[in-house]
Amino acid sequence: MERKEVVKMEEGMGSSPFLDYISSSYQGAFDLTEGEKSGSLGFMELLGFQEFSPVFDVGQVASTATTSALSPAGGKIESPEVLNQPATPNSSSISSESCEGVNDEPVKVEDQEEDQHKTKKQLKPKKTNQKRQREPRFAFMTKSEVDHLEDGYRWRKYGQKAVKNSPFPRSYYRCTTASCNVKKRVERSFSDPSIVVTTYEGQHTHPSPIMPRPSFCGGAQLMTSAAGAAATFGMPMQGTTPPYHLHPFLINNLSPLNLPQNGSSFLHERRFCTPAPASALLKDHGLLQDIIPSNMMKEE
DNA sequence: CGAATTTGACCTGCGC
């Protein structure tokens, strides 16, 4: 499972957290005006909806914050997660992926939810046939002073843990919407505290409760195509249609082809309203920790 | 007073 991969990653990278590596490696890329955006901009703004744009360009527009998509490649067998799968409705592709093939049956949001409930009630009954189902994940690196960026959704913090090899704790958030079990993790880069890594997990089953301001990136057309992906990763999308699932675009562009061989992940730095290479969108293979820096460098 | 956060305990999975 992923967890394992994560651990491996860390170990493989020695004692230095991958985040540390990433941040240092991309330090140059993160050239935004320090802190200005902190707290004042919403996550969507930070992203400028560009995630959903067909094209991304690294570094062009000066923005208040720099956001990068991380593609935990996890490289391991089981992980051809979400994005490298053919575009399929969340119920099938995403879920199945998140399940890592554990459950071949398409898992619907409701099912997952139900599952979760069970789990919650009695912390135990989850072992039998259900391995922890993994949701599709998508991570972003954002240079920000604030840990919890506004993304249009309401999140409730349900935990915080110290991260090994990092002085910064990792915070766990869950979408407050009853029927939505999207989660996200927020942590800071070890070496560069100004960088916040946000990992979304799961798919929103509802529209954003907090409509973000219209994208100043002229994302009207982007919205439609990106809607699914946005919703999937907790990014609010206005006008998003009910099946809040991963969008084909994301999937296609995040295919393994974009990944360094051996399944390592890579990361691209993106900026506000900046068109970036399609490769900027990443395939989510797991936790941020799954990201293997060595290859990222090559990507650049 | 209800919602959100904090925080210690507990659970799970993995490596040794």
Added chain:
DNA sequence: GCGCAGGTCAAATTCG
């Protein structure tokens, strides 16, 4: 089997 680390729960506390 044991220990470690990540992830989650839930009671207590704080906040609006």
